[in-house]
Amino acid sequence: MYYVGIDIGGMTIKAGLVDENGRILAKKSCATKPERHYSCLVADMYNLLASLAQEQGIDFDKIKAIGIGCPGTVNTKKGIITYSGNLNFINVDIIKEFKKHTDLAVCVGNDANCAALGEVMFGGGKGTKNAILITLGTGVGTGFVVDGKILEGVDGAGAEGGHICIKMDGQQCTCGEKGCWEAYASATALMRITKEAMKNNPHSLMHKIVSEHGEVSGRTAFLAYKTGDKAGQEVVNEYVKNIAWGLVNLVNIFRPEIIMIGGGVSHEGEYFIKMIEKVVVKHAFGGKYNKVCPIVAAALGNDAGIVGAAALAMQEFN
């Protein structure tokens, strides 16, 4: 049997035909154009899956279920997208809309939660039942798998680990609050810290790097770090500390079997993950009596959305 994983992003809708082992046989995408009514987006999703099936020569009766992952607050139990700012969705009954096109089983979940489940079933967390995936990008996304199942919270409003406060009255976050982990550990935060350090260190190599690359990016400080630039090293160390303290909180609560780090910054390499791990191990509660689980890079990369949505479908309809 096959599954279809659909990943709705603010820019692109991606769909993939996925087998029972989480392998993507084929994928297709189209522009989201979120200014449209949701029924248009759903029609596009259906068309993607129909053409995927046709091109792969797979009958609909070989497709067991469809999973949809989308950003925002999603109530998987009720099949409702309560709120998705990126997609202009408020209380959208996406399952009902999808059922206008097909009788296939459909479910919907938050994209970060789906990605965590996908990583647990087929990626970096394979073989575990209790895992955390954090995604360091524009924001900080978190997905929690507890006892093999997504932790969604009432009405799907949980798993917003990016908005745990790690510094009361601290840095302003885009959510309106102050001191959120996201305001310290996102790639956006890294760029802010980089810019501040550049201002305070006019002779740092970071200035040369930026003039070569055109602008400050999430890589600026890392490039300087590797050359031994002191200011660059301070930025990276501060950023590592920021990521680690949020993880310490999650470790102290969940003590998962594995923590996976995804998102652009995670591609920085093994050394960066190890730096984070070192700080987490140092500060996690319980010291020598309580070992901290391995911290690894997420494995599914850009396919996490599709595989995660398909994984949700496997879990919901098995």
Added chain:
Amino acid sequence: MYYVGIDIGGMTIKAGLVDENGRILAKKSCATKPERHYSCLVADMYNLLASLAQEQGIDFDKIKAIGIGCPGTVNTKKGIITYSGNLNFINVDIIKEFKKHTDLAVCVGNDANCAALGEVMFGGGKGTKNAILITLGTGVGTGFVVDGKILEGVDGAGAEGGHICIKMDGQQCTCGEKGCWEAYASATALMRITKEAMKNNPHSLMHKIVSEHGEVSGRTAFLAYKTGDKAGQEVVNEYVKNIAWGLVNLVNIFRPEIIMIGGGVSHEGEYFIKMIEKVVVKHAFGGKYNKVCPIVAAALGNDAGIVGAAALAMQEFN
């Protein structure tokens, strides 16, 4: 059928005979004397339960199982108390020791986790499956029930919510780290804040209250607060804020159905709980689209340990 709940504290071992509805039929206690070898403590526990059964005229074959709750890191799956500072226990196989006395089914769990389960099954969280219990005392204890089950984490090392960092580089905590929630929201923290405020406000009514009561306590600021004393009000407001921000973190992660607050400070009354709730609702993620669950006082009080341990036994052996 009956259950026995045993609550091992640093000072006292309490045991209770509990029915299937979580009602305590009778209870007994003895001094812990934790300087002794654990086999002596287990012998005492067995004696408590044997005399309870005898006095109540209940045959051992009417006792379905025994649950033990104890502070520290407890691995329920393996039946091992990994580490309990208060009891001088390191890697104690308490089940094996207990089995030397009786063939009855026995299980062990962390006391705060057991209390959370007890509250969910028979107390303030009855009817829910996803709940959080926080206990504000010398420290801040937390217990999480997810999908009707205790969240214990690998080797039982999780659920240490008192040690989530809410202020990086902040107040020193007894655990060795800085900025832990416990260092802001425990009764100990309240007394520290009270003392600081008294120092800075020599005319505060808190000085009079302390001279009448003999020493600063967790009640000092509350008593002053109620008379309209400005410094007392500032202390209470700061303390409420400190409690609330830790809860905001837990709400953003778990979105439980209910949050229960236990411990001495929780007896302050409904108005205090409502003050906390107001701040949590204001700062929890998602604003108007995501309602925050009710926050209530825990219901089981001093019996939470016994009922919680019995609740664990019911869950493990049902």
